[in-house]
Amino acid sequence: MIKNLAHGTGRRKTATARVYLRQGKGEIVVNGKAISEFFPIEQQVTMIKEPLVVTDAADKYDILITVRGGGITGQAGACRHGISRALIELDETNRPTLKANGFLTRxxxxxxxxxxxxxxxxxxxxxxKR
Structure with missing residues (x-):
């Protein structure tokens, strides 16, 4: 059985993302698809990975995301927010870095x-008039 290390909920506009961190090597799965398959625009993929890059956790965890509602940009923002919250639940020392970059503010x-x-x-x- 695969154990979730941490989870976080992210929101943006009307989109909600549930994020689960698991031990792994950096794979991100969104609604059962690879991240690049679910989000076709490279800018959105980069935006989602930002919290991982900032905290040097890009290759440490596999991430499972379930996202609903809103459009594609709102969903990407919700994923980023959720990943940031999950990283804090996992390790509280990540908070100052993520807060300084503005990833914790909804x-x-x-x-x-x-x-x-x-x-x-x-x-x-x-x-x-007439």
């Missing part, structure tokens, strides 16, 4: 809701 920016009598959140219907 990005609270959300889509503004549409208001009644308007075309969108801020967009109005065209005004006609």
């Amino acid at each position: 990005d609270s920016r959300m889509v503004e809701r549409k208001k009644y009598g308007q075309k969108g959140a801020r967009r109005k219907f065209q005004f006609s």
Whole structure:
């Protein structure tokens, strides 16, 4: 049986990622697929791996991620947040490094809701004087 060393929950917009750290050699699996297969854009893969690079843990752990909701960028942000939280649960000495890089702060920016009598959140219907 494979034992999880630590776990963390990450959120961004409407996406939620559950991250499990296991002893291994650096493989990252997202929803049953390899990370490069699930996230086709290299920039998102790099963004997810940032907490591991900063804490020198890139080759030490296998990571299993289950992510739901939101779009692909929100899911990538949620994965990064979750990995950061799991690394802290594993070793508290990682906190200052991750905090300095801003990986522990949940990005609270959300889509503004549409208001009644308007075309969108801020967009109005065209005004006609006559």
